Amino acid sequence: MHPVKSPKKLIEVALPLDDINAAAAREKSIRHGHPSTLHLWWARRPLAAARAVLFAQLVNDPGYQRELGYGVNKQEAEIKREKLFQIIRDLVQWENTNNEEVLGRAREAIRESWRETCHLNRHHPQAAELFNPDQLPAFHDPFAGGGAIPLEAQRLGLESYASDLNPVAVMINKAMIEIPPRFAGQRPVGPEPEGEKQQSFEQDWPGATGLAEDVRRYGYWMREEAFKRIGHLYPKVKITPEMVAERPDLKAYLGEELTVIAWLWARTVKSPNPAFSHVDVPLVSSFVLSSKKGKEAYVQPVVDGDRYVFGIRVGTLPDDAKQGTKLGRGANFNCLFSNTPIQPKYIYEQAQAGNLGQRLMAIVAEGKSGRVYLSPDIRHEDTANQAQPEWKPTALMPENPRWFSPPMYGMKSYGDLFTPRQLVALTTFSDLVQEAREKAIADYRAANPNPSTRRGVGLDEGSLDPDDMPLAQGGSGATAYGDAVAVYLGLANDKLSDYNSTLVAWSPTRDQLKTTFGRQALPMVWDFSETNLFASAAGDIEVSVRGIIRALNNVPCGSFSKVIQFDAQTQEISQGKVVSTDPPYYDNIGYADLSDFFYVWMRRSLRRIYPDLFGTMAVPKEQELVATPYRHGSKEKAETFFMKGMTQAIHKLATQAHPAFPVTIYYAFKQSETKEGSTTSTGWVTFLEAVIQAGFSIDGTWPMRTEREVRTIGLGTNALASSIVLVCRKRLPNAGTISRRDFQRQLREEMPEALETMIGGETGQTPIAPVDLAQAAIGPGMAIYSRHEAVLNQDGSPMGVHDALILINRAITDYLSPDSGNFDADTQFCAGWFDQYGWNTGPFGEADTLARAKGTSVDGVREANVIESGGGKVSLLKWGEYAADWDPLTDKRTPIWEACHQMIRRLQQDGETAAGLLLARMPEKGEPIRQLAYHLYTLCERKKWAEEARSYNELIASWSAIVAASHDVGHVGTQAGLEF
Template sequence: MAAQYKKKLIEVAIPLEAINAASAREKSIRHGHPSTLHLWWARRPLAACRAVLFAQLVDDPSSRVDELMAGPKLRAQAEAELPARLAAWENSKASAQGAAANAPEPTLEDVVVEIERKRLFAIIEDLVKWENSTNEEVLERARAEIRRSCGGELPPVYDPFSGGGSIPLEAQRLGLPAYGSDLNPVAVMIGKAMIEIPSKFKDMPPIHPGIKERSFYRNAEGLAEDVKYYGEWMREKAWERIGHLYPQVDLPKEYGGGKATVIAWIWARTVPSPDPAFANVQVPLISSFMLSSKKGKETWIEPIADRGTKTITYRVRRGGTKSELEAAALGTTAGKRQAFRCIMSDAAIPYDHIRSAGKTGKMGQELIAIVAERKGGRAYLAPSADHKKAALSAVPDWKPETELPENPRDFKTPNYGLNTFGDLFTSRQLVALNTFCDLISETRDQIKADAVTARRIGIGEPLAAGGSEALAYAEAVSVFFAFGISKMTDYHSTITSWHHGREIIRNAFGRQALPMTWDFTEANPFSHSTGNWGNCVEWGFKTLDQLQLAAPGRIVQQDAQSASYPAGTVISTDPPYYDNIGYADLSDYFYAWMRRSLRNTYPELFGVLATPKFEELVATPYRHGTKERAEAFFLEGMGKAIQGMSEQSSAEFPTAIYYAFKQSEIDQEGISSTGWATFLQAVVEAGYAVVGTWPMRTEMANRMIASGTNALANSVVLVCRKKEAFADTITRAEFIRALKRELPPAIAELQAANIAPADMPQSAIGPGMGVFSRYNAVLEADDSPMTVKTALQLINAELDEFLGGIQGEFDADTRFAITWFEQNGMGKGDYGVADNLARARGIAVESVKHAGIVESAAGKVRLLKRDELDPDWAPEEDGHLTVWECLQHLVRLHEKDGITHDTALLMRRIDDKADAVKDLAYCLYDICSNKRKDAKEATPYNALIADWTELTREAATIEDIRGDGQTSMSF
């Protein structure tokens, strides 16, 4: 494709390790992080979005070589560095090992480009750090680079699938006009609350009474202060109305006596006993009786079943025997087939019995424990009749009536008679949520009156009509109370449960689904613990306090298939991922409450009873009838949406499209999975050529998410350019020849950039699809167009061939070890087979044994494990040095110590074999992952490459490689 544009940084190289590290770290940031304002599923880390946007807009140095060469300072630096680069190139070429051996001779222009690229990388490495997200000096440095590359006039950035708002938020932070749209009203409100509303009231002081004197307020700090003040006002009003429903508890002497505020009431669902003798007894369904499993502080609920009176009571126990604690941990569960056991008769309670009880209205609930807050930790108490009475006395006047979807993968409660979203809340929870909803209008009136007084302004137009005076400001503040209520619902429902390991309440959405819970918690909105109103509002004002409003922003409700974009738009977007997440179905949980709170503020956005479903671009079979229809719907709709991007976006900038894999999808189908291939097919058919793919660590790898059936793994950022209108058509054979010509050097470059082996298949898609997608079509033997799925399989085969071909460059002993490992792993094999393998490589088994790679005895041969290697091994003293040994010793130290002086020292000492060692790590990772399916053995090779850059940097600083003042490395 004859490009008429300047290449951008993202099309050539980015500091992937730094971006991934910052993205992973960001997942643990809580207070002040915009993601804490409101839950949205699979939102991209801000660090990744920030870096991608910068790299989309900033010119790659290779596109302005003449300009760079004209800079005397940069040229002089390059001239000083060139001799060392040439010497390193000569050494790599002379070693005839590794991908670097085929690298072209570096020129002065190459060095200039590399120096400039490193400068841009340094900007990104600073930019992605969370602590720099509010650092104006760092942000302005990035903005200046963007302005220079864009000729001073900044293009608008648009995300037509704005979701949680990460991309437009980061565009705004970088000083770019930020636009976004989404079909889902909950997503639209998240975007408005972060991007549109705060910028409307930028740099304004608060209006609440009793403001402390302050010279100025930046960005949304004034708005944040008012949210905090009036949120506390709402809490006081709510306590006056419903405080009696949340009584304190009397602490026994062992906890110091006195009164204490309850953190949580723990309830168990109950069903009639299946035993006819106890058919009128409601027996509990409890997943665990444990309240605290912390060692030395074990606390649990002991049920006491009295068969004579047919009653069940509960008391709290501390400590206990091993068998008692093990039994408590099991609750009343009895394995998957039997589900639960009856606590009265020990009879099995099968799921069919539970489902029948739920659907016929015979499922109840019983208070089984109370958790209170006190100095020094939690207080665990037996249930109280008064507390149960207080809970059951609540009578709500409204609850959501929206039906739960018939989606068996993600919604389990309809199986048990909980059919509406309102059914997922207790009466007390409904009363509390309704009370805070009702208070929003009163609070809004109070803010409006205070704004008129404080700012001496008129009432003005509503917020949705573009107003900016008293009414609009009052509505703006109240938006964040609606978010507080919505956030409360994540902790105030019967889907929440008690986490006995951490001694806190689990929220409803531990993953992107609504499971059935058996023992659940009721939080206290007036406590100082999880789910309290103050905390739910605090997430909002802390987010506001950290926003950087460097440009205006606007988020609207719009279907991506018919979206219209501003002139000269840059597209950076995070679309839905095939069938991974049913956003509309899940967000109805929040929508009902948000609609109740904000319908008068945004009547058009909340004019319908539930979120739009029909146009949602998700391939859900339960909605479309069959898997094939769902796939066709997704492909057609996504094709229209991406075609709109291609036709309306600026030709000067590449488009960035995120795609996230499900881990199960990768495990089962690899990189040619149905979802991925379908998505790529839509991209290619829409008129884009894929010019790059960057794998990013954008998902939190914690156990709860990873255990979900639809948990997301890594994301890939597709870099796309508009395809030439006169693109050629080629045959399958021509495509394969082009792949064999172009993919190996591209893979070598990726290796040189230390792309982790685990990410290599996804990274290789970029140059591979670059070949495939630049043509109008690739024709099969029967003249049918090749599918993307087939192209992906051919790309992956070429990658395997390349990694396999690397083996021919290693020493004979290492090549023997690779083949032996591929066939036997670390297990034993027959000497005769080993002898044949060795002879085929021109050596004997004794040679490999002499090299210290294998053990040969009693007619059997096996590779030595890393923990069997000589810890005092020195490469400079080894007269039979092999690449295999160098790698295994390096991995051994890295596994044990990580990036330490000793590990870096060893890398320094293996010196000219380093490139070959890295190639071998890629090769062995590929064998472990794709041939032996040995994830445990694959992991250390991947980890070593992931740390390769830092290890190399550390090794370069070491001069005394022997510890005796000597620096010689000739061995």
């Protein structure tokens, strides 16, 4: 095979990781306009991370020119690299998501790199096929999931292909990347709601804004039509004199009819006490309705013999209100009448026998200045019981208590998760989706009366009229447009289901409903809230549509995109494409099982539009690459299935992906797999083995952190990334074997330069934060290990990934260690003493021995003003004890240890500019200072010295600003009048 000349990409060398992670963490708090508001998906990658990874995967690292002998020196490469870093810093900001100036710079950098690559491969036999300088390669994600990665590939100017086995994921991706470009610039055709200002026909509708406007208009029509049909099931509540007499705080509402926000229900079970076995006692986890200061409210059950009523009280919350009738964790409750404990086993038995009931506990209404909590009304309870659904989902939930608790309580099917009123509402809206579709088709035809003028090129005689071609077959006329509108309305109905199930709890801290999926599971909820779908609050179709519109207005529409349902193990879509993907990890999330909750409603709404996609009663599960023991019979069989299937799927990528680009694979970690800033899990090692066995070499391992604030560390908590991006290249077919000794030699030769690039060069490019370096530095080490067919131990056996990681981590430690030869003797002494005693005192004898071993003396180190020595004791000075008037130009003995801690003192006391001014007076010490800071951070983290580690981390995190400040002042610091 003719070799491809493939310059190293930026992601294989260096990244402004802290900037990416800070933007990804910030993005978690952004909702308005975020594509995630189209539809829920679990463990979706942040757009900032996906965009940065793709850009760095597509652009050449400037250092490649030096490797090819183009005369670019190391410093010039770092300057060029910093320009690419700045593009990434701008790209990852949420405000720049659709900033065409920023995106234009990124796209031009991608095109420039692509033209360079094409030029290098202009004589390749497949140059016409693989290296067309006028056409960027397309992109593919075979595990598309929530669609963040394909969406960002499209935003960066690539044709984007997405595939997934799960039809819910396929629909999400179609809604984000496939449908909007097809109707870009389309004017809305639906009638505007009555009373609204009429839009000008001449108004421009860029991107998908016209389609989004029609989703709004038909969504409004759906809501109004639904209210005509089922509005009687959602009555208002009138404030009567009797209510005011009991609750004087309601006086301001006397005679008014208030809109109900939610009805709060308590599940019930017969009391296990024989004296009260005929009574349905409530199972309530908390009686607190509102814990907001000044607006406290709670439920107070009033017992009268063998009867009870729920009353509402306002004011200070009693302690027992917070507990409800619950006793500890799980299904442990207390009988309201007899104080008899109600054991889980009893509740299981009663629930399985169909004896789990429910009783209205409180009504939440909309007041003049917030929520109004009211006692239950029998008329409201009767109204809810009048609902008679004509249909309910019959798909069964799995018997897997790890993710699904309801089946243990007799709720076997997804339909059992909804009240009759909720079923009536969701089926009504599902059916209205199709009615809205028919209206949209008719309105489109009326607005575009000459379909013949839009007939597609190349249609044979007798072929389907473009206006009749459905969306699923590639249409873009009337029928397809109606289909498209229906897709988004169907997604809105799915969002309704998330707010309308009996697994929705009430949040007393926020005075509003939660959602069904507060986490990646369906746990049992004992006291649940039933929302009013017509209250203009969470759970209202209008609110759901509004979120979809904001997201739709922000999606890119410039590039062709295609979404296909396909199994990653057998797909051929990746051929010749750039690949980045986020596969499921082991058994973290049961995507197929969980998404059945949405699938049953999506299928009812959209089956006529995508009959092939919704042909099954539930989401396909047999080939889903998740290690689920209940599905495969045992944990061992589940792991074998997962690793075999994942290796096969990754092998597809290794053989098909475009040879000029690395493949990036996200690996998601569980909390339990992180420990003291490093990853130490069998799953991690096994996954690396699978990637290598699939035919890849691993060139990078970048930790993507989405849980932390910028420039903070989480020592003692879970400070590691929530996912790691593996950067992979297809291993060369002629890759041979090497010995363990040769592997260690290559680590010593190649790791220092790779680490130096990662921690930042002399230009002051953003370094990798110390907390991330240990994981990121594994990348270049694994590149050495995995580019060979095997590394052989002395006995001839192949070295495993686990042993390779040990040697790689040792090489990283050796590079950062002051004993590496890059540091003066005084610094080596201080580092050794710090490792042993920290800031504490130690005996002079030991200090004298250590100093002689390092080639210095205790008196000499004391002369450098970094230790105290006397009375037979020695201790290091803390940075706060260093001289405030210190000047490196006049100091006769300046070890790197002293310079590093003086930099920390100046940064902490006077800020980055002052620290930069100090660095300008000793620029030759910049790199050793930073290297020492990395070493000391790593040492402190290992010893769990959180406070000590923080100062070193902050020095590294501020390094770019410090270097920039030092360049600004230049040699100004030597001028008279500046104080040090």
